[in-house]
Amino acid sequence: MSDGKQVGIVLVSHSAQVAxxxxxxxxxxxxxxxxxxxxxxxxxxxxxxxxxxxxxxxAAASVDRGAGVAVLTDLGSAVLTVKTLLAEGDELPDGTRLVDAPFVEGAVAAVVTAAAGADLAAVEAAATEAYAYRKV
Known part of the structure; x- marks a missing residue:
C-alpha cells in the first residue's frame, strides 16, 4: 500500500507453540x-x-498499521473470545475482523496476500478461499 498502511494478522490458538x-x-x-x-x-x-x-x-494492537487487522483462530473458544472482544467494541483496533478460514492454510494465504500490499477485504478473501484447497 502506497500510504504506508498495512493489514496486520493475528493468529489465535489454544496453544502458544501452535500459534x-x-x-x-x-x-x-x-x-x-x-x-x-x-x-x-x-x-x-x-x-x-x-x-x-x-x-x-x-497482539492485535501490536500489528495494527492502520489498514485493519485480520484475526484467524483455531477452535471454538478462540472464536468466541474474539467475537466477544469485537462485540465490546473498544478492546480491538478499528477495522479488526474475525476471518472464517482454515487456520494453517488461511494464515499462509493471509500473510502472502498482505505481503503483496492488499487491503483487508482481499486478505480476508484469500484466507477464506483456503477452504477450497484440495489435497487429493
Whole structure:
C-alpha cells in the first residue's frame, strides 16, 4: 500500500507453540514476510492451554498499521473470545475482523496476500478461499 498502511494478522490458538509455529510457517512461505505484521496469541497468560482476551488484544494492537487487522483462530473458544472482544467494541483496533478460514492454510494465504500490499477485504478473501484447497 502506497500510504504506508498495512493489514496486520493475528493468529489465535489454544496453544502458544501452535500459534507461533503457524506464524513462522506463514511468514516463511511468504518469502520471509518480514514486512508483514504478524502476531501469535496462543494459550493463556500462565502458559497453559486455552485462550486469553488480553493476549489477543495485545497482539492485535501490536500489528495494527492502520489498514485493519485480520484475526484467524483455531477452535471454538478462540472464536468466541474474539467475537466477544469485537462485540465490546473498544478492546480491538478499528477495522479488526474475525476471518472464517482454515487456520494453517488461511494464515499462509493471509500473510502472502498482505505481503503483496492488499487491503483487508482481499486478505480476508484469500484466507477464506483456503477452504477450497484440495489435497487429493
Amino acid at each position: 507461533r509455529s503457524v506464524a513462522e510457517l506463514a511468514k516463511a512461505l511468504a518469502g520471509g514476510g518480514a514486512s508483514v505484521p504478524v502476531a501469535a496469541a496462543g494459550g493463556t497468560e500462565d502458559g497453559g492451554i486455552g485462550t486469553s482476551a488480553e493476549l489477543i488484544s495485545a
